[in-house]
Amino acid sequence: MQTPPFVDELPSRNPDLLNQVREGMLLPLSDAFAAELDAAGAGLFQLADTAAPALQKEYLDAVQELKRDRESLVARFRAHLARAWQALEAGRPLSVERTLARGNDLTLVAEAELEVRLAVRNLAGAIQQAWRPELMRLDRYLGFIAGGMRLDSDSNPIGPEHLGVAFYAALSGTRLAPRAQLATVRVCEPGMVERVGRLYASLETQLLAIARASELPTGRARRRGIPGQARSARAEADWISRFFSHWQGGQRAPEAGHAIDVHARAGHELLPAELHRLLQGARAGGDPGAAGDGRRVLSPREMASALSLLQTTPHAGFEEIDRGGDLRAGLRGQLLAHGAMLGIDPASVRMDAADADTLDLVAMLFQAMLQESQVRADLRPVLGQLLVPVAKVALQDPRLFVRDSHPARRLLNLLADACDGNPGETAAELALLAQVQAVAGRVARDFDEHLGVFLQAESEFGAYFEQYRRRVEIAERRAAELQRAEERRVAARTLAAGALEARMQGQALPPVLEGFLRRPWVQHLERVALREGAADGPATTAALAAADGLLRACAEPAARDDAWLERQRPVLQRIYTEAGLAPDSADAATATLLDVLRGLRAADLPAPELPPTPPAPAPVDEAADSPLPDEPPEQVGFDMETAEYFQSLPLGTWLDFVDRFGQVQAGKLAWVSPISGRRMFVNRRGARFCVASPEQLATMVRLGRLRLHRDEDAFYSAMQSVVDSLGTPAAA
Known part of the structure; x- marks a missing residue:
């Protein structure tokens, strides 16, 4: 048997929502079944009153059996629903037909059992007939959140067919006679239709509310500006909160990956009314959508055809659109010019006001995105060639502005990040820019009103860009480690120099002791301070205490502690050795220093000659390429x-x-x-x-x-800049 795909990799799978549906349906369905069993006794009593004596006894026995075996019946009903649900979560929905066949399709079924099976199928059919619209929508919703599956009446684990099988499984485990089982199913059918239907309607309402809530974006808190810089006096609400948080205009758009209908708007609004008003107020050169001038309105088909023809030109006509510096006027002008190539007289047509506003918003979005990102001049048309495809998407799919997971929006963010501040100086940067050019060119060439082009491009380029980002993160960590090491070296060097200056100030020391402190001891103190990374570490404290003891022995002969000086001999030998002396020379230098401090040798003995100090690592010249001002x-x-x-x-x-x-x-x-x-x-x-x-x-x-x-989300940041500019008096 073929192994099913790994369930976590199924597209659109939502485990949390699946758990909510399971908890909200399996137990209530079992409760509905239990409630109908409790009410079935009255119906069986009525049947017994009018039945023949033989049937009368079976009905009365069934009443007692249902009461006595109630918990087992409910448990078997629930067990089948749980098994069907587990099969759905595993990616292999359970088939009703195969379950009833029990793997023996050729086995003959007794006539009485066949009647019971027909009765539960009739029960399922009655539920299906009464709640058909709700069930059709539930099949789609449940299949989508389960991983993009195609569910129907045979495979929906909470559908009527599986409820009928669960009813049959519950009755088949009892000692009820077949005719009593058949009567029980028929008695419970009206109540089950009503109770189960209410549960279906409630579940559909909940899923619909979740779907609508997921379509509406959530506003973000505006970033706090740098104090001291000129800031806009506008309200702190961002563009999502102002226009899109409660806007319902884009709910009827097609799902991502499906073809966009370029011939009809399907009655949905492209943008909120307040944003339309701002765009029309800020439009330069008059309103191309003004009515009453005798010109007819360009149809959606004509708009799409003109944009598609413009898309076939080099870089999707961006050089011509950008020629005047205003992408809004350039896009409208090129659309009418290419419409003329299709036989549309520009003087006799005008754009619909809503279409003109949408085109203006997309053009301003690209203009802001290109201005906020540090993009090389030769990369501007590379990104700009996406203007026409994105404009076509915006004219038909309002979710572009509503959902941050829209494939066109995600691709724009990735490409803007890849080009932002990329000088193309290294092999990795050049390879990344080559990928940007290939992806943008493919979208401009292949986009044909189907979002699958954006989905594939975003998936492929996103994987490549993620690898590039990992290499950049490694470089960032390496830079941080180098800076940390440099600062620790500087701190240790400063500590050692300060300690030496504090101990040498105003003192005339023997040359042997002064030479020891100025080089071997300072180097030793710098090393231990660098190793411990703290001024109060035990080794640093011990080194400072050793120097203070030597100075005290030199300054106060009467208080000299010969035993303490002798205990310092191994320490001094190690310090001299670290300074570069051979072991024998280090022993001789230590003996000379101790003898001078004890007064056994002349105080004017010269310090021992030390090997030249190896050059210290050159500090990084931060002023070479730093943007910091020279003045403090x-x-x-x-x-x-x-x-x-x-x-x-x-x-x-x-x-x-x-x-x-x-x-x-x-x-x-x-x-x-x-x-x-x-x-x-x-x-x-x-x-x-x-x-x-x-x-x-x-x-x-x-x-x-x-x-x-700019904000990390280039699309969001550009939209914020556009909305802020629309609200200023200059733009109005």
Whole structure:
């Protein structure tokens, strides 16, 4: 037997929703069956009153049997429904026909049992007939959340057919006579039709509410702007909350992956009414959708045909659309020009106001997206060629603005992220840009009103881009580790230099002791401080205590502790050895130092000659490519509120850095130093780009050389910019 596909990989599978349906249906269906069993006694008594004596006894015995075996009957009913549901969750829906056949299709069935089977099938048919519309919709809903399966009356685990089989399984385990079983089914049929139907209607209402809720987007909190920068005085509600959170206009659009009907609007609105008003108020050059001028309105078929013809031109006509700098006017002009090639007189037609608003919104969306992303000039037409395909989608599928999971929207986000700040300087960046060009070109070439093109392109490019992002994340971690190591070296070097300066100040020391402190001891202290990473570590404290003891023995001969000096001999030998002396020379240098401190040798003995110090790792020159200003923050000045903003800036935030020549480069906050509190930013390839303190960043804001980068969701960010520009007096 062929192994079924792994259930978690089934498309559109929703385990949480499946669990909700199971908990909300299996037990209530069993309760409905139990309630009908309790009410069946009255019906059987009525049948017994008018039945022949032989049947009368069977009916009365059935009343007693149903009461005595009630729990077993309900358990067998529930067991079949549970088995059918488990088969659905496993990806292999249970067939009613095969269940009734029990694997023996050629076995003859007794006439009495056949009548019982026919009775339960009639029960299922009665439920199906009474609730057919609800069941048809439930088949589709349940099949979708179970993994895109095709369910019907034979395979729906909570459908009437399986309820009939569960009824048959419950009765077949009793000692009821066949005629009593047949009578029980007929007595329970009217009540089962009514009770089960109410459950179906309730389930359909719940699933429909969930489906509608999933179609409506949820507004987001507007990002907090950098303090000290000019901000818009508009309300903080984002574009989703303002226009789309409660908008129902796009509910009748086709499912993703299905063909879009380019010939009819199906009566649905493309955009909310308030957004239509803003777009019409901001339209330059008059309203192409104005009525009353005698021109006829372009039909959806003509609009789609003109856009399809424009899509066949190089880069989908983006160079011509972008020629004047205004994508709105360029898109409308090119649409009418290509409509003329199809025999449509531009002077005698006009666009419908709703269509013109949708085209304007898509054009403004692309214009904002290209402006907010740092895209090379040669990549602008590569991304811009998607303008016409996306416009065709927007004219027929309003879910483009409602659902962030729309395939066209996801693809736009991926391509914008891949091009944003990508200079194409490395082999990996060039390969990524080649993939962008191939994907965008294929969509512009192959899109034919079927969203499957976007779905396939998004799936393939998303997998490639995810691998690229993993390599960038590795580079980010490596940059953070290098910066952490550099700061620890600097901190250890600063600690050692400060400790030496504090102990040498104002003292005239013997050359042997001074030479020991200035080089072997300082190097040893720097090493242990770097290893421990703290100024109060045990090894660091011991090194400081050793130097203080030597200085005390030199300054106070009367309080000299010869036993303590002798205990320091192994420590001093190790320090001299670490400085580069051979073991014998280290022993001799240690003996000389101790003898001088005890007064056994002359104090003016020279320090031993040490090998040359190996060159320390050169610190990274952060000023070479850093966008930070040369002046210190105290000289330029900065706002404390702005500095506090950068102190609480979360990791992963992108900022736009503007250099002296006006060039913009995006940097991501990847690491915060626990030592100095400085923030490290990396570029798009994960390399260290800027290391600055909150005060330095606040200074850059004051100089106008730092600003927030666009939102991670390029589509969302561009839409927010468009809506904000529509609401300003200048745009109006």
